[in-house]
Amino acid sequence: MSEPVKLLGSFGSPFTHRAEAALRLKGVAYEFIQEDLGNKSELLLRHNPVHKKVPLLLHGDRAVAESLVIVEYVDEAFDGPPLLPSDPLARAAARFWAQFAVDRCSRTLFKALWTPDGEARRGLVAETKENLALMEARLDGRRFFGGDQVGYLDVAASGLAWLPVLEELAGVERSMMGEEEFPALCRWRGEYTSHEAVKACLPSRDQIVAFYAGMKERLVLHARSMQK
Template sequence: MTEPVKLIGAFGSPFVHRAEVALRLKGVAYELITEDLSNKSELLLRHNPVHHRVPVLLHGDKPICESLVILEYIDEAFDGPPLLPADPGERAEARFWAKFFAEKCLMSVWLALWTEGETRKLLMEDAKEHLVIVETQLKEKRFFGGAAIGLADIAGASVLSHWAGVLQEVAGITVMNDDEYPAIHRWMEDYNADEVVMECLPDREQLVSHFTAIRGKCITAGKSMLPNYLASK
């Protein structure tokens, strides 16, 4: 008997989107359980007792936490198109870029959109340095792994392609200019145009409304509000 697959997520989380894309690419049927991160459920607290963050993948009674860990688990646990290459060196390279997106590029872009003043200026400079590196890597490629979406693409394009544009509109600033980063722009367009990706992209106008409300709370309450929303990874 096939073990049921459930995904504990929250509306507007690009990290939950990562897990959804991976499951859909593999053709895995799953139930999405939507959390209210301001009032976390016992289900989330029980299955992610360390960080209390989404996403959490439940495969039968086995919980898997953190989006990049979930991506690798999905790749190994389910049949379907591989997210990682077969060659060990290419797998290592894909993991490197996934980590780069998580720890360098996305964090500086993300935080630049949620801060003000000198802090924002420094983060934007940092973000642009990392975006130049990504631009260089993508000049001769459709996706990081070649012709098909892979782990590194899900890790990076999942946030940059849909969410960054929304957050730039909400924040009233431009971190990523399409003319400045044409290879990244083409990569993001190809990612968003994929049928599987489109199936689980949240409505843009709903995202704008969602983040506008959250940004207002962040500005009113100060930085203390930021980690609460970033209870996703």
Template structure:
């Protein structure tokens, strides 16, 4: 637990999968923190002060020192608070966890997003194919494990919360079949385990407002075609 002398704060947006990663890590560690909701249309002075480079969330503040980028924040949390390790202890396994976490950001997040929220049909098809190929790699990697981290949630699981919670929302809005029990049975089962894990369930935003927000965004995009 964070001691009373420690200042621990998270600047985020409730619908952000990246801020959600940090919330999950803090929940797993049992670290108490102050959450500060940001309005990215009217960024606070605090956000501009603590993340002047990217001016984005999440930003993690620990005793006056700020850290940006969700995966870097999660690793920092893991190294600062020893209980309930998030990264494996073996160097090779740690390297693999970092590889797959970066793979998710590089190959899944952007492609899945563009598969729904892109006007050009050909570009949508290209991004759908790219997302599907990436999900197949993850299907092969999860094998028959409960989580990517084994029996317990690890870095890759936290990184992949976008797949487990956000992809089902956007694929429903965009009428796509990215993550289904038929196409990716192992990954689908993993996603159900993850979103129902207590630390994750308590860290996820309410589904309905997120769905409504993205639906309006999708309809506005479709109307502009």
């Protein structure tokens, strides 16, 4: 009998989505446990005492934390379509660009969303577009970043699928990832969100709004503090 798989997460969280998308793409049966982030469960605190965050994967008596670490674990621990390429160089490239998407692209974009209009925001928007242009070039005419199937880098960059809702929530009038400037990324976003396995675990607009609305004031204050 196979060991039970449980995923502790939060609807609307792009980090939770990465882990859940990996499970669905690999065809792994799992139980989703919704965490109350304002009152974290004993199960979460016991198995992730370092960061105390979601997502957290429980596979039998093993616990795996951090979204991209979970994606790699799922890819290696379960049968199913591979998420990372088999070629060592291609695997290294996928990991490199995944870190770029998370550490530079998404974080700069997030700061730009919540920074008030002014010189600082204009600089962040310009930097965001430079990063997006590199991601656009990475697609290089492919349907997904790794080819014809959703893979590791697509899952890592999936936070870009949230952008229209986040821009609406932040009151952004002109999208930083418009179709005229970034046609390949916009097409990719449509392909990714319409993929059968991915679509089954995409949060609704209302779930995304609910996830971020409660922290909007804190995000704005944090963005302002970074300018001082």
